[in-house]
Amino acid sequence: MAIRGRPRxxxxxxxxQKIMEVFWAKGYEAAQLNELTAAIGITPPSFYAAFGSKESAFREAVNLYVASAGSGPMHALDAGETAQQAIRAMLLASIDVALRAPQSSGCLLILGVMNCQPETGPLYDLLKGMRKETVERVRARLRRGVADGDLPQTTDIPTLASYYGAIMQAISMQARDGATRQELEALVGPSLAALQ
Amino acid sequence: MAIRGRPRxxxxxxxxQKIMEVFWAKGYEAAQLNELTAAIGITPPSFYAAFGSKESAFREAVNLYVASAGSGPMHALDAGETAQQAIRAMLLASIDVALRAPQSSGCLLILGVMNCQPETGPLYDLLKGMRKETVERVRARLRRGVADGDLPQTTDIPTLASYYGAIMQAISMQARDGATRQELEALVGPSLAALQ
DNA sequence: AAAATTATGTAGTGATAATTATAGAAAAGA
DNA sequence: TCTTTTCTATAATTATCACTACATAATTTT
Incomplete structure (x- = not known):
């Protein structure tokens, strides 16, 4: 049996996709519902019928982001031959993501919810958890690097992993401040000194 | 002649001072006027009579912050003997500031205005300009380091300066994410590798 | 064709938050 | 004392924004 009722x-x-772009460009709190509906070309009731609420639309958008536009850095991390190459590729991919952002730049997972309002706590925690996951994946890659002999046995893996997580956050912040690709790439070199 | 009218x-x-603490704890946009007035123990008309508007109160608070609670890192930068020691002391002082924050942590100049709302653009630019000034002071300190022989002549000063600006931004972000002092200090070590 | 079901558009509703009008209170000057 | 000046408190006012009631349109099932 086919779908009943008036078709969407x-x-x-x-x-x-449009929703993700608006949230990415402006962050959760600054993205107003009328911007979301205008970007899609629908009216509020259609939005709510399809996505439930601004918050649940954001959650869906984050999932789409992780699976598409924001997947580059983690993919690069897995693809790198050595640990050093993997980290470097991940940071460069972060720059790509930060500069590909629709408007104000930066990574959606890093700048999407800045906890400007008290009621955005759950969404802030959602992104925070994803950032933590990212650091965990870096940690795993560094462990592999030690096992492969890319890095010395004495490598302080937890410290380095959260350090590179921090570098990615910094890349997004600077991108939002209007940094150019050149300026962002200049951050990568010094940070790789920690792997020598 | 004395001051006329009913005294404040x-x-x-x-x-x-209270205003600064509230803005520091919650950021410009999340700090509501009733929180500000409640912290002081006054009512809105008194607030507006004394400070003009939420925005101008914020500008005053930022100036107070730079002169008091937030002055540590720049002071440490000036006081350090060698360039390496100065940078290290600045980063550690940033951690102190980030952890001394009243509530949600981080530096007021870095997290005070996240541009959640479109009308906060001017305040965002104000803080952005101050961050730029910070990087300029780091640059000057590194120049002195080269002149003193602390650093090689080939040092890429602009790159390193903006790199350490980025590290301070990252410290604030991680502090807001709930990082402990230990975790924040772990970021300093790797970042100093760029000065070897 | 009629009934049932789902989507859409117009025009609100309700909540929140910055700001202020108005009246009254507390001080100095005449 | 009485006027002038400045601050304070109560209670609006205004704007914004997420969300929705209601009537209507477009489908499928019977």
């Missing part, structure tokens, strides 16, 4: 007048996947 | 019922300097 827009493509939900395409709409989610 | 509260200490303006003390009130500004």
């Amino acid at each position: 007048g827009f493509d939900r996947d395409l709409a989610l | 019922g509260f200490d303006r300097d003390l009130a500004l």
Whole structure:
């Protein structure tokens, strides 16, 4: 049996794409509902029928982001031959992501919710958890680096992993401050000194 | 002739101190006027009579911050014997500031205005300009380090300066994410590798 | 074709938050 | 004392923004 009732007048996947771009460009709190609906070309009731609420739309957008636009750094981390190359590639991919952002730049997972309002706590924690996961993946890659002989046995893996997590946060902040690709790439060199 | 009219019922300097703490703890956008007035113990009309608006109160608070609670890192930068010691002391002082923050932690100049709302653009630019000034002072200290022979002539000063600016931003972000002093100090070591 | 079901558009509703009008209180000057 | 000046408190006012009630449109099922 086919779907009952009046069919949706827009493509939900395409709409989610637009939603992600608006949230990415402006962050959760600054992205107003009328910007979201205007970007899609629908009115509020259609938005709520399709996505439930601003918050649940954001959660969906984050999942889409992780699976698409924001996947570069983690992919680069896995693809690098040595630990050093992997870290370097991850940081360069972060720069790509930060500069590919629609407007104000930066990574959605890092700048998407700045906890400007008290009620955004759960979303802030959601992104915080994802950042933590990122650091965990870096940690795993460094462990592999030690096992492969890329890094000395004495490497302080937890410290280095959270350090590179911090570098990625810094890249996003600087991108939001308007840094150029050159300026962002200049951050990568010094940070790799910690792997020598 | 003495001051005419009913005298102010509260200490303006003390009130500004409170205002700074609230803005520091919650950021510009999340700090609501009733929190500000409640912290001081006054009502809105008194606040507006004394400070003009939320925005101008914030500007005053930022100036107070730079002159007091937030002065540590720049002071440490000037006091360090060698360039390496100065940078290290600055980063450690940044950690002190980030952890001394009233509530959600981090540096007011870094996290005070995250541009969640479009109308906060001017304040965002104000803080951005101050961050730029910080990097300029780091640059000057590194130049002196080269002149003193602390650092090789080939040192890429602009790159390193903005790199350490980025590290301070990262310290604030991680502090806001709930990092402990130990975790923050762990970021300093790797970042100093760039000065070897 | 009629009923059932789901989407859409117009035009609100309700909550929140910065700001202020108005009246009254506390001081100095005449 | 009485006027002038400045501060304070209560209670609006205004704007913004997420969200929705209601009527209507477009489908499928019977």
